[in-house]
Amino acid sequence: MEFPQSFRDHLLRSSGLTVFLLLWELAPRLEWIDPDFLPAFSTVMVEVCELFQEGALQIHLLVSIWRGVTGLLLALALGLPLGLVLGRYYRDLAETINPLLRVLSQVNPFTLLPVFILFFGIGETAKVAVVAWVCLWPVLFYTITASREVPLILVKTAVSMGASSEEMLLKVIVPAALPTIFVGIRIAACLTFYILVAAEMLGAGAGLGWLVHNSAMNYQIPRIYAGAAFIILLGFLLSRFLRYLERGLFPWQFEAMFQLSGEPAQLAWRPRKAASIAFACTVLVALVIGGFQVDKINRASAQGGHTGHHGHQTMAEDAPGGPAAGGHGSMHHGGTSVPSKGRGSDLDMSDMTMEEEH
Amino acid sequence: MKSLIVKRIIAVGIALSAWELLPRLGIIDPLFIPPLSQVVVTINGLLESGELPTHTLISLQRAFSGLTAAVLVGIPLGLLLGGWFPRLQQGVEPLMELFAQANPVILAHIIIFFLGIGEGAKIFIIGWLCIWPITFSTIAGIRDVEAQLVKAARSFGLGRGSLFFRIVLPAAAPAIFTGLRLSAGYAFIMLIASEMMGASSGLGWLVVQSQESYHVQRIFAGAVVITALAVITDLLLKLLERRTVIWTNTGELDICDTHEPKRVNLYQEEAP
Numbered sequence: 308m309e310f311p312q313s314f315r316d317h318l319l320r321s322s323g324l325t326v327f328l329l330l331w332e333l334a335p336r337l338e339w340i341d342p343d344f345l346p347a348f349s350t351v352m353v354e355v356c357e358l359f360q361e362g363a364l365q366i367h368l369l370v371s372i373w374r375g376v377t378g379l380l381l382a383l384a385l386g387l388p389l390g391l392v393l394g395r396y397y398r399d400l401a402e403t404i405n406p407l408l409r410v411l412s413q414v415n416p417f418t419l420l421p422v423f424i425l426f427f428g429i430g431e432t433a434k435v436a437v438v439a440w441v442c443l444w445p446v447l448f449y450t451i452t453a454s455r456e457v458p459l460i461l462v463k464t465a466v467s468m469g470a471s472s473e474e475m476l477l478k479v480i481v482p483a484a485l486p487t488i489f490v491g492i493r494i495a496a497c498l499t500f501y502i503l504v505a506a507e508m509l510g511a512g513a514g515l516g517w518l519v520h521n522s523a524m525n526y527q528i529p530r531i532y533a534g535a536a537f538i539i540l541l542g543f544l545l546s547r548f549l550r551y552l553e554r555g556l557f558p559w560q561f562e563a564m565f566q567l568s569g570e571p572a573q574l575a576w577r578p579r580k581a582a583s584i585a586f587a588c589t590v591l592v593a594l595v596i597g598g599f600q601v602d603k604i605n606r607a608s609a610q611g612g613h614t615g616h617h618g619h620q621t622m623a624e625d626a627p628g629g630p631a632a633g634g635h636g637s638m639h640h641g642g643t644s645v646p647s648k649g650r651g652s653d654l655d656m657s658d659m660t661m662e663e664e665h
Numbered sequence: 666m667k668s669l670i671v672k673r674i675i676a677v678g679i680a681l682s683a684w685e686l687l688p689r690l691g692i693i694d695p696l697f698i699p700p701l702s703q704v705v706v707t708i709n710g711l712l713e714s715g716e717l718p719t720h721t722l723i724s725l726q727r728a729f730s731g732l733t734a735a736v737l738v739g740i741p742l743g744l745l746l747g748g749w750f751p752r753l754q755q756g757v758e759p760l761m762e763l764f765a766q767a768n769p770v771i772l773a774h775i776i777i778f779f780l781g782i783g784e785g786a787k788i789f790i791i792g793w794l795c796i797w798p799i800t801f802s803t804i805a806g807i808r809d810v811e812a813q814l815v816k817a818a819r820s821f822g823l824g825r826g827s828l829f830f831r832i833v834l835p836a837a838a839p840a841i842f843t844g845l846r847l848s849a850g851y852a853f854i855m856l857i858a859s860e861m862m863g864a865s866s867g868l869g870w871l872v873v874q875s876q877e878s879y880h881v882q883r884i885f886a887g888a889v890v891i892t893a894l895a896v897i898t899d900l901l902l903k904l905l906e907r908r909t910v911i912w913t914n915t916g917e918l919d920i921c922d923t924h925e926p927k928r929v930n931l932y933q934e935e936a937p
Contacts, residue, residue, distance in 0.1 A: 323757035403672040413895040417857045418888035421876035505770040523774035542766040
C-alpha cells in the first residue's frame with residue numbers, strides 16, 4: 308500500500324497534493340486571499356531559493372540538525388544500555404519503577420526548558436538536553452519492551468547450542484530486539500524534530516525555528532512561509548527516510564508485506580562492518596565540526612547583536628526589533644526565555660562559557 | 666500482584682524522598698532544584714491565591730476545545746475516507762501526511778494573521794495537532810477491520826447502516842482510542858509551547874512568567890501540575906476506553922501498563 312505499483316497509482320496519490328499546490332498558487336494570484344497574508348506558492352519557493360543563496364538556510368539547518376542529532380545520540384547512549392539492562396536482567400526492577408518512568412515520560416519538555424536553562428545556561432546545552440529528554444523515553448520504553456520480548460524459542464535454542472552469555476547478548480538478543488528498538492528511535496527522531504523547532508522559536512539565537520520566528524518579528528511574511536515549508540518538507544523526508552531505513556535494515560519484519568505487493572526483497576541490504584564503522588566515524592566527525600560551527604554561529608549572533616541587545620524581543624506579541632535585512636545571525640536572540648534586561652550581558656557571558664565546553 | 670504494588674509504592678516513595686532530601690542535604694543546589702516540600706507549599710500558595718485554578722482552567726479549556734474540535738472533525742473524516750472513499754483517501758494521503766508534519770507552532774505567526782491573537786488561534790493550533798493522529802488511526806482502524814466479521818455480518822443480512830454502526834465502528838474503536846490518546850498527549854505538550862510563545866494566561870504562561878522573575882519553585886510547581894494533568898488525562902482516556910471498548914482486552918487500568926499503546930499499522934500514527 309505504500310509502494311505505488313503503477314503510473315495510475317502515482318497519479319492518484321499525487322493528485323491531492325497537486326490540487327492543494329494549485330490552489331495555493333491560484334488563490335493569492337486571483338486575489339481570493341490577500342497575497343500579503345498568503346503569498347503564492349511560487350513566491351514562497353523563490354524565497355526558499357533566496358534563503359539558500361544567502362546561506363541562511365544552510366546555517367540554521369546545520370544548527371538544528373546538530374542539536375537534534377547530539378540530543379538523540381545522548382538519549383541513545385543512555386537509553387539503549389539502560390533499557391537492555393532493565394528489560395533483560397532486572398525485570399523486577401523494571402516492573403517496579405515503571406510507574407515512575409511513565410510519569411517522568413509525561414513531564415512536558417517545554418516546562419523543562421526553563422529548568423534546563425537554570426542548570427546549563429542559555430547555551431546549546433539546554434536545548435540539547437531537552438532533545439535528549441524527549442528522545443530518551445521512546446528509546447527506553449521500546450528497548451525495554453523489545454529486549455524483554457525476545458522470542459523464548461530463540462533464547463532456548465541459543466542456550467542449547469551452548470552460547471555464552473556474551474554471544475547470547477550480541478548475537479541473539481540485540482538482533483532480535485533491534486527492529487522494535489528502531490521503531491522507538493524513529494518515533495523519537497520525528498517527535499524531536501517537531502519539538503526542537505518549537506523550542507527554537509521559544510528561545511534560541513539560531514536554528515530553523517528561530518529563522519521562522521525572526522522572520523515573523525520582522526514581518527517578512529514570505530520568509531515565514533518559506534521557513535515553515537522547508538521545515539515541513541524536512542520533517543516529511545526525515546520520517547520517510549527512517550521508514551525506508553527500517554525496511555532496509557530489518558526486511559524480515561516486512562516479509563508479509565513484500566509478498567503481498569509482489570516486491571522482491573531487494574531493499575534488503577545489510578550494512579557491512581566496515582561500512583557501519585565508517586558511518587559512525589562520519590557521524591562523529593560531523594558532530595565535532597558541527598559543534599564548532601554552531602559555536603561560531605552563536606558567537607557571531609551574540610557579538611553582532613550587542614548593540615541592539617537590550618531591545619530584544621521576549622515574545623511573539625512584542626514589537627519587531629532588529630534590522631530587517633541580514634536577519635540571520637546578526638541579531639542576538641539568545642535569551643528570549645531569560646530576558647531580565649539588566650543582566651543581559653551576564654547571561655551572554657554564561658552563554659559563551661557554556662559554549663566553550665563543547 | 667499485591668507485592669508488586671507495594672514495591673511500586675516504595676519505589677515512588679524513594680524517588681520522592683530523594684527529591685526532598687538531596688536538595689535539603691545540599692547534594693543538589695536547592696536554588697536549582699527546590700525540595701519537594703517547598704514545591705508543594707508553592708502549589709498550595711498558588712492554589713490559595715487562585716492563580717493556579719484560573720490558569721489551569723484556561724489551559725484545560727483550550728486543550729479540550731482543540732481536542733473536541735479534532736474529534737468532531739477527525740473521526741468523521743477518517744470514517745469517510747477509510748470507509749466510503751478509499752480512492753479519495755489514496756489521493757489525499759500524501760497531502761495529509763504533509764499536513765501532519767506541519768508543526769502548528771511554526772505556523773503560529775501565520776495562524777495569528779488569520780485568526781487574531783485570541784483564543785481562536787490557540788484552539789486552532791491544538792485542533793490541528795490533534796486531528797491527524799485521530800484521522801489516521803480511524804482510517805487504519807476501519808481498514809483493518811477483519812473481513813470475516815464483515816462477511817459474516819453481511820451473510821446474516823445486516824443493512825449498510827447497522828453493518829457500519831454495529832460491526833465496523835466497534836471493530837475500529839480501539840484504534841480510534843489509540844489515536845485519541847496520542848492526540849491528547851501531543852495536545853498538552855504543544856499547548857504549553859504555544860502558551861509560552863504568546864499568551865497572557867494559562868499554565869505555560871505561568872511557567873514562563875516564573876522563569877522571568879527567577880521563581881524557581883514556581884517553575885517546578887507549574888511543571889508538576891502540568892505533568893499531573895497529562896497523566897490524569899491519559900488515565901481518564903484509558904478509563905473511558907475500558908468502559909466503552911469492553912470487547913477488547915485492554916488490560917489493567919494502570920498508569921504503568923507495560924506495553925506501549927498498540928501502534929496501528931500505518932505510518933503516520935506517530936507523526937504528531
